[in-house]
Amino acid sequence: MKVCILGAGAFGLALASIFSSNKNYVTVWSHTKKEASKLKTTRKSEKLKDYIIPKKIKITANLSTAVKKSNLVVIAVPAHALNDVTIKLSKHLNNTSHLLIATKGIEQDTCAFLTEVVERNINTNKLAVISGPSFAVDIIKEVPIGFSLGVTNVRTKNLIKNLMENENIKLRETPDILGVEVCGAIKNVMAIASGMLEGMKVTDSTKALFLTEALNDIKELIDALGGNKKTILSFAGFGDILMTCTSTNSRNFNFGKLIGEGKLAKAEEYAKNTTVEGLYTLKSIKELIKREHVKMEVVDLISDIIMNKKEKEEILKFLITK
DSSP states (O other): EEEEEOOEEEEEEEEHHHHHHHTOOOEEOOSHHHHHHHHHHHOOOOTTTTOOOOOTTEEEEHHHHHHTSSSSSEEOOOOOGHHHHHHTTTOOOOOTTEEOOOOOOOOTTOOOBBHHHHHHOOSHHHHHHEEEEHHHHHHHHOOEEEEEEEEHHHHHHHHHHHOOOSSSEEEEEEEEEHHHHHHHHHHHHHHHHHHHHHTTTTOOHHHHHHHHHHHHHHHHHHHHHHGGGGGGGGGIIIIHHHTTTTOOTHHHHHHHHHHHTTHHHHHHHHHHOOOOOHHHHHHHHHHHHHHHHHOHHHHHHHHHHHHHHTTTTTHHHHHHHH
């Protein structure tokens, strides 16, 4: 089987390693010739250090070449690039290809979930979403990892499970694509707040208080948007939220930690040089809950602390008074 990975970032390369180890023909597409050339020459990426890209994984900056005759196209570009990439993809994609979204987030301005962005640009019903506790640095170590697979097309489900699952990778399918997307998007925002608490050196008890409240708020948001509340207990829900909100491998957590430590200039610099998806998602999540008349005060508070320089200690008061 041929698999194309759109996006040569850490997660895209890590996913490529899964498909390649399962004896699939894998091509990774980079959005720039410079990056593609460097990866082909050195077989190493600054985004995923200590990993040598196997020579059998092909790398190209030519989108047409990358997706040609692919059984599965995995979309792993940043959320802000998804619209432009899928518009270009629509011109080269064949009708038999299945699509798997591995990107997390919500489109700014429209507040559209990423499946909606893809469906806006590509006419397909062979679409799935994957999400779960899975840092790229862990995937390449070939350790046990679980993903939620949001999918309604049986053929797409069977194809992805056949291409991905092995002795280390577990996929648990669910028809609740919306719930999987909600969890994947908002967990990055919650990770920023969790990082703030870490930077403020609060106790483990207070961190647990926040995580519990966050899980309940996300569960209610899923329900309000028409998803299944039970998705909060999935790999995409509790699993990914727990990991992202407690690990220094999380860029969103580290960004929040700098804010919690009062290092605002360093936080701004970090955000300029690192992809902090929670920042991109924060604005759209805030607008979405406003539009849907959902009460989720923690999102407004996180936004006020980051955007309006509100005192970070307000989060401690909020946890008791909410």
